[in-house]
Amino acid sequence: MGRGASGVQEERDVEFDVDIPQIEAAVQSAASTSPERTVVIRPATRLPRLDVGELWHYRELLWTLVWRDVAVRYKQTFLGVAWAILVPAFTALVYVIVFGKFANFPAGSTPYPSLVVAGVLPMQYFASALSLASLSLLANLPLVTKVYFPRTLLPLGSVCVPLVDFVVGLPVLVFLIWKYDTWPSGWETLTAPLFILLAVVTVLGLGLFLAAVNVRYRDVRYMIPVFLQVLPLLSGVMFAVDQIPTKWQWILSLNPMTSVIAGWRWAVLDASPPKLGQVAVSVAVAVALFVVGLATFRSSEPTFADTI
Amino acid sequence: MVVAIEVEGLSKKYRLGEYQAAYGTLRETVVHAGRRLTGREHHRASTELWALQDVSFDVPEGEVLGVVGRNGAGKSTLLKILSRIVSPTAGRAEIRGRVGSLLEVGTGFSAELTGRENIYLNGAILGMKRREIEDRFDAIVEFSGVEKFIDTPVKRYSSGMYVRLAFAVAAHFEPEILFVDEVLAVGDAEFQARCLGRMEEFGNSGRTVIFVSHNMQAVAQLCDRAILLEGGRLVREGPSEEVVAYHLQTSAGAGSTRTWSADEAPGDDLVRLRSVRIVDEDGDSVDYVDVRRPVGIELAFTVLHGGGPPVVPKLKVTTAGRVAFNAMDIDSRWHDSAPPGDYVATAWIPGNLMNEGLISVDAAVCSIDSPKLHHHVSVHEAVSFHVQDPTEGDSSRGTFTGQWRGVVRPLLDWTVR
Numbered sequence: 001m002g003r004g005a006s007g008v009q010e011e012r013d014v015e016f017d018v019d020i021p022q023i024e025a026a027v028q029s030a031a032s033t034s035p036e037r038t039v040v041i042r043p044a045t046r047l048p049r050l051d052v053g054e055l056w057h058y059r060e061l062l063w064t065l066v067w068r069d070v071a072v073r074y075k076q077t078f079l080g081v082a083w084a085i086l087v088p089a090f091t092a093l094v095y096v097i098v099f100g101k102f103a104n105f106p107a108g109s110t111p112y113p114s115l116v117v118a119g120v121l122p123m124q125y126f127a128s129a130l131s132l133a134s135l136s137l138l139a140n141l142p143l144v145t146k147v148y149f150p151r152t153l154l155p156l157g158s159v160c161v162p163l164v165d166f167v168v169g170l171p172v173l174v175f176l177i178w179k180y181d182t183w184p185s186g187w188e189t190l191t192a193p194l195f196i197l198l199a200v201v202t203v204l205g206l207g208l209f210l211a212a213v214n215v216r217y218r219d220v221r222y223m224i225p226v227f228l229q230v231l232p233l234l235s236g237v238m239f240a241v242d243q244i245p246t247k248w249q250w251i252l253s254l255n256p257m258t259s260v261i262a263g264w265r266w267a268v269l270d271a272s273p274p275k276l277g278q279v280a281v282s283v284a285v286a287v288a289l290f291v292v293g294l295a296t297f298r299s300s301e302p303t304f305a306d307t308i
Numbered sequence: 309m310v311v312a313i314e315v316e317g318l319s320k321k322y323r324l325g326e327y328q329a330a331y332g333t334l335r336e337t338v339v340h341a342g343r344r345l346t347g348r349e350h351h352r353a354s355t356e357l358w359a360l361q362d363v364s365f366d367v368p369e370g371e372v373l374g375v376v377g378r379n380g381a382g383k384s385t386l387l388k389i390l391s392r393i394v395s396p397t398a399g400r401a402e403i404r405g406r407v408g409s410l411l412e413v414g415t416g417f418s419a420e421l422t423g424r425e426n427i428y429l430n431g432a433i434l435g436m437k438r439r440e441i442e443d444r445f446d447a448i449v450e451f452s453g454v455e456k457f458i459d460t461p462v463k464r465y466s467s468g469m470y471v472r473l474a475f476a477v478a479a480h481f482e483p484e485i486l487f488v489d490e491v492l493a494v495g496d497a498e499f500q501a502r503c504l505g506r507m508e509e510f511g512n513s514g515r516t517v518i519f520v521s522h523n524m525q526a527v528a529q530l531c532d533r534a535i536l537l538e539g540g541r542l543v544r545e546g547p548s549e550e551v552v553a554y555h556l557q558t559s560a561g562a563g564s565t566r567t568w569s570a571d572e573a574p575g576d577d578l579v580r581l582r583s584v585r586i587v588d589e590d591g592d593s594v595d596y597v598d599v600r601r602p603v604g605i606e607l608a609f610t611v612l613h614g615g616g617p618p619v620v621p622k623l624k625v626t627t628a629g630r631v632a633f634n635a636m637d638i639d640s641r642w643h644d645s646a647p648p649g650d651y652v653a654t655a656w657i658p659g660n661l662m663n664e665g666l667i668s669v670d671a672a673v674c675s676i677d678s679p680k681l682h683h684h685v686s687v688h689e690a691v692s693f694h695v696q697d698p699t700e701g702d703s704s705r706g707t708f709t710g711q712w713r714g715v716v717r718p719l720l721d722w723t724v725r
Contacts, residue, residue, distance in 0.1 A: 037404075037405065037406060038402060038403065038404045038405075039392070039402070039403045039407075040400060040401070040402050040403075041389060041390065041392060041395070041396065041400060041401040041402070041403070042395075042396070042400045043395060043396055043397055043398055043399075044395040060432055060437060060438055061432045061433065061435075064428065064429055064432035064433075065432075068418055068421065068425075068429050071420075071421060071425065072418060072420045072421065075420040075461075076420065140416075142415050142416060143415060143416050143433065145393065146393065146415045147391075147393070147409075147415055147416070147433055147434070148391055148392035148393055149433075302394070302395040303394075305388070305393045305394045306322070306394055
């Protein structure tokens with residue numbers, strides 16, 4: 001611009017003579033790219049909408065954030081991604097000894113170790129996803145206070161990350177299926193991803209809710225571990241749900257994870273099918289959780305940067 | 309003329325009371341709500357603060373707009389709203405084009421990841437597509453000068469390498485609209501200078517820039533136009549030199565004189581501060597001081613009773629956000645407990661010491677309680693004044709009229725052989 005005194009210009013030139021040519025090159029190289037995009041800024045509306053269009057626009061950032069969390073997850077650990085196998089395997093081993101051998105929990109027709117591992121894997125996913133999602137806004141504080149992007153990306157990315165652990169842990173289950181020769185018999189295997197989807201929807205709903213609450217009340221991080229300690233008992237991780245009194249089956253079906261685990265066992269272990277009514281209750285609860293979670297998140301989103 | 313940024317009646321309200329309560333635990337909120345319901349605690353009159361009030365302006369494409377104003381005038385709030393980090397309470401703004409910001413240098417860098425991985429991560433956070441990052445990857449690495457360490461986790465980087473890499477990514481992001489908040493820009497002077505250099509280039513290439521700064525000279529030099537915010541309102545708009553000149557005239561910082569009435573005088577049960585003034589050699593209050601002349605800082609205070617610990621007046625002098633020096637009177641008259649009464653102490657800053665610019669003074673009366681200093685009274689930015697150089701050739705910069713950096717501008721003795 002060079003409107004200042006010539007002396008100023010001289011002093012600056014000395015300082016910048018390394019940087020400016022390169023910057024200039026960079027500026028010119030991009031002058032032709034980037035299509036125009038108009039953004040309208042208005043007071044926040046606080047409607048519980050997902051705005052899929054905007055999420056789509058930011059999809060690359062979502063994958064990058066997921067990739068970052070996956071890449072960092074086992075950095076500087078000796079055993080690395082083996083932890084994704086060791087944690088569920090060890091948890092299952094303890095359950096098998098304590099609940100299977102000593103306490104004789106009901107397993108129905110399924111071999112007890114398979115039953116437990118088929119429960120532990122989705123539960124492990126749920127636990128990791130819930131912790132990550134609930135703390136996602138705080139963990140990304142610099143992003144929340146400095147850059148714009150749809151904040152829903154953070155919990156959404158957080159529930160994708162532990163899916164990697166889940167897949168890595170699957171060979172443990174496959175090994176048990178091979179060992180006890182309980183290969184699934186038919187088309188019901190195809191429903192396995194649907195039950196995992198039910199777990200994803202549930203944890204995303206809860207995660208959105210808790211992430212938003214955690215911005216204001218840091219109590220959340222103390223509540224989650226307690227909740228996660230009790231949850232396996234209420235989800236039938238170490239027993240077959242169809243072996244307990246019917247009344248209790250219905251009560252437990254209010255917890256979507258019960259249906260996730262029962263359905264998953266049916267899909268991959270050839271266990272008895274879950275009752276359709278109970279699955280319907282679980283799906284309804286999961287959808288309700290998702291809507292409430294999204295509404296809570298959206299309504300407090302405009303104040304995140306001010307409150308966090 | 310194509311308008312790149314259109315701002316209409318933008319307002320942002322903060323409720324101070326609410327935010328005090330908000331940043332607590334669930335228990336506190338429940339307790340407060342309970343008390344309010346039972347009537348034991350009246351609804352606290354929450355103080356409303358309009359950080360921004362009915363601000364409207366347009367920025368044509370290719371213009372470099374400066375935003376000036378005092379601390380708390382709403383400059384940063386404005387940028388935060390325009391970059392969509394916080395949402396406004398009322399009004400609307402329309403932004404045509406991709407937005408980038410030099411605030412975000414290094415935002416989202418992950419210490420565990422390598423330099424290479426962080427380039428992709430940071431690029432995505434800034435809003436670059438993967439293709440764009442790939443196209444510019446080599447240029448970014450070359451610009452940063454960390455080729456050898458590109459596959460090393462950035463936690464092993466020196467802070468200089470870290471900043472260079474971060475800046476390299478930001479510098480290769482090509483938004484149509486750039487926001488620069490110099491007030492918040494982290495990093496050392498060299499880094500800030502690089503930001504300014506980048507901004508200048510950017511403005512020259514015909515992009516739109518909004519530049520928030522306390523550096524009046526930079527605003528006048530780099531910007532086409534400027535707006536002045538005061539208490540959240542837009543009070544002046546026009547060519548940058550004009551707005552800067554107006555701002556310098558009207559905002560003498562905290563003002564050069566500060567007096568307190570007897571019942572609101574700050575202090576404790578021993579010392580009360582009555583007034584602080586900036587005075588010239590004749591004892592008159594002044595806002596503007598010639599760089600060559602001495603200037604006095606006058607503290608008037610009352611010692612309420614005898615027998616207290618010995619007290620001593622103390623100053624902290626700040627310029628451009630940096631502490632220039634601390635000073636207190638070391639004379640033996642303060643060695644013993646002072647008898648009750650009124651005191652007026654004036655500290656003289658010699659001529660040819662402070663550099664040009666706005667200088668603020670924290671005034672205090674202390675007792676030395678080594679290793680601690682006990683402040684009986686301490687007023688942050690009690691007064692301020694401007695140092696000016698009429699450039700008549702007899703200050704340390706001689707007849708040179710350009711920028712002359714430094715907190716101080718001493719006139720040194722030179723020997724020549």
